[in-house]
Amino acid sequence: xxxHALKPLWVALxxxxxxxxxxxxxxxxxxxxxxxxxxxGFHRQSAINDWLVVPVKYKGKESCNECHDDKYAENLESRxxxxxxxxxxxxxxxHPENPERLVIDLSRDLCLRCHSKLDxxxxxxxxxxxxxxxxxxxxxxxxxxHNPHRPDLEDM
Amino acid sequence: MSFSRRKFLVTSLKGAIGAALPISAxxxxxxxxxRAVVGDASRRWVFLVDTTKCVGCGLCVxxxxxxxxxxxxxxxxxxxxxxxxxxxxxxxxxDSPNGARDGFTDPRIDDxxxxxxxxxxxxxxxxxxxxxxxxxxxQVCPVGATFQTRDGVVLVDRNWCIxxxxxxxxxxxxxxFFHPVYKVAEKCTFCYHRIxxxxxxxxxxxxxxxxxxxxxxxxxxxxxxQIIMNERIAVLKDEYGTKPQVFYIGLDARVx
Numbered sequence: 407x408x409x410h411a412l413k414p415l416w417v418a419l420x421x422x423x424x425x426x427x428x429x430x431x432x433x434x435x436x437x438x439x440x441x442x443x444x445x446x447g448f449h450r451q452s453a454i455n456d457w458l459v460v461p462v463k464y465k466g467k468e469s470c471n472e473c474h475d476d477k478y479a480e481n482l483e484s485r486x487x488x489x490x491x492x493x494x495x496x497x498x499x500x501h502p503e504n505p506e507r508l509v510i511d512l513s514r515d516l517c518l519r520c521h522s523k524l525d526x527x528x529x530x531x532x533x534x535x536x537x538x539x540x541x542x543x544x545x546x547x548x549x550x551x552h553n554p555h556r557p558d559l560e561d562m
Numbered sequence: 563m564s565f566s567r568r569k570f571l572v573t574s575l576k577g578a579i580g581a582a583l584p585i586s587a588x589x590x591x592x593x594x595x596x597r598a599v600v601g602d603a604s605r606r607w608v609f610l611v612d613t614t615k616c617v618g619c620g621l622c623v624x625x626x627x628x629x630x631x632x633x634x635x636x637x638x639x640x641x642x643x644x645x646x647x648x649x650x651x652x653x654x655x656x657d658s659p660n661g662a663r664d665g666f667t668d669p670r671i672d673d674x675x676x677x678x679x680x681x682x683x684x685x686x687x688x689x690x691x692x693x694x695x696x697x698x699x700x701q702v703c704p705v706g707a708t709f710q711t712r713d714g715v716v717l718v719d720r721n722w723c724i725x726x727x728x729x730x731x732x733x734x735x736x737x738x739f740f741h742p743v744y745k746v747a748e749k750c751t752f753c754y755h756r757i758x759x760x761x762x763x764x765x766x767x768x769x770x771x772x773x774x775x776x777x778x779x780x781x782x783x784x785x786x787x788q789i790i791m792n793e794r795i796a797v798l799k800d801e802y803g804t805k806p807q808v809f810y811i812g813l814d815a816r817v818x
Contacts, residue, residue: 441710442603446700449709453719460755463629464764488770493621497628519619519665520770526647526684530771531617531666539667 463497466490470498477555484556494554514539517548605713606779607752607807610786610795611688614812615773618643618686620665625768627663629753631743638739639663640750641690641765646816647671649680654816662686687817688774690765691716691737691750692798692806699729699738699749708747714779714807715754720746734802752776779807 434450441447470491471478481487492498494516495508523536548554626641627634642661648654655671666686669676697716700708707723710716723746730738730747741748753763757776761767766774777786789795789811796813797806810817 437706441712446697446710447712448706450706450719450722453709453717453722454711456720457717457751457754458758460630462756462759462761464625464767466761466767488772490768490770493625493768493770497625515664515667518667519621520617522665522667524618524666524669524684525678526681529617529684529686530615531684531686534617 463499464490464492465498465501466492473502480555484558486554486557512547512549514546514548517552517554521548603712603714604780607693607714607757608777608779608786608790609690609693609752609808610775610777610789610811611808612773612775612811613685613687613814613817615771616643616686616688617771617773618645618662618666619770620662621768621770622688622765622774623661623663625764626750626753629756629764630751632748633742634663636742637661638742638748640737640748641688644687644689644817645671645684646687646814647676647684648682648816649676650682651680683814685812685814687810687813688765689735689737689798690808691752692735692804692808693750693752695805695807696803698732698734698802698804702728702732704728711754715752716749717751717754718747718749720744723747734799734804735806 434452436451437449438451439447440449440451467478467490474491477491481489481491494511496511498508499505501508518539520531520534521536522539524531526532543551620643623639623641623643626632627639630640632638632640637660639661642658643666644656644658645662645666646654646656655674655676657671659666659668669678693715695714697710700710700716703709704726705722705724707719708716708729709719720741725740725746727740727747730740733749738747738749740746753761753765756763763774763776766776775786777784777790779787779790781787782791790809793811795809795811797809798813798817799806
């Protein structure tokens with residue numbers, strides 16, 4: 407056979423070799439079937455670690471208790487004992503190093519999440535103590551009268 | 563026709579060996595070896611939502627966005643709460659302002675006043691990724707950037723996702739979206755970084771009414787597993803066959 411007739415074959419084989427080489431270099435070594443099967447588990451194994459190292463920002467009530475045990479104890483006696491401290495004060499992050507102080511949010515919107523009256527039968531929301539924000543001391547911070555750590559009205 | 567005793571024995575032996583050859587290609591695995599191949603599925607994370615306890619405060623949405631670095635003011639969220647108000651005329655009014663990031667404080671729905679005496683029932687339904695047993699979003703990924711972990715959580719590989727958006731369209735529950743910062747597909751991870759350390763997910767921890775709980779379906783002693791086994795529960799969009807793993811107590815037929 408004439409040599410020139412084979413030229414397209416060599417070109418094609420070179421292209422295939424280059425694609426295979428590029429694939430070998432570019433695809434991570436831990437890529438493959440790492441889960442229960444090809445359909446659901448075909449991935450880069452180290453991608454799981456990428457998610458495991460996400461920093462935890464909400465530390466939970468017990469970690470607040472390590473320093474603020476007075477507030478913790480007070481809260482546990484109140485009807486707000488079900489609330490996490492960080493629900494209102496925001497995520498602790500690396501507190502007390504960073505941030506040194508957590509923001510104290512005194513906005514009415516925070517309290518209205520639960521205590522804006524919604525008259526719903528058969529819903530626990532309807533049973534929560536609630537107000538009409540437009541009627542009930544509009545413009546005043548709730549904490550002017552109510553202690554959020556100990557909200558029971560008899561302690562006012 | 564002659565068929566000697568010798569020929570019969572030789573032919574039988576050949577046949578037996580021939581039949582045994584392909585079987586020898588198989589290998590008996592010890593249970594430990596089998597587990598190494600199939601993967602350690604000793605845990606299966608599931609979620610339990612009690613809609614009869616939710617009051618629509620939205621603290622879960624706030625905690626989720628902050629914990630998982632989802633831009634706070636962008637109109638995207640990994641979890642959200644829907645409000646359903648059913649009136650006497652049989653109509654269902656549904657809304658979820660900002661995904662309920664700031665809770666439900668306004669009795670109006672889409673600027674429409676609904677008189678309290680007209681309401682027959684009203685409830686709140688938290689939603690999040692169902693971490694399906696057969697996730698449609700994973701099936702459609704053309705590059706292997708989203709996958710199911712062995713304990714049942716569907717994750718996205720941010721370094722591998724090409725942002726084609728197939729998964730966002732494939733999810734029957736609409737829980738996936740584009741991350742405005744990373745420009746890749748984003749979804750609820752059940753707070754994989756927290757549950758793997760033995761912590762509760764951010765939304766479960768934030769919920770003051772225990773409307774959200776998480777458990778391990780492989781552990782029969784788990785209180786959540788006990789409820790799923792023993793009580794009346796439902797899942798969303800069962801007809802899609804994705805086998806969702808977020809179970810609901812008190813789910814109304816009006817919830818889509």
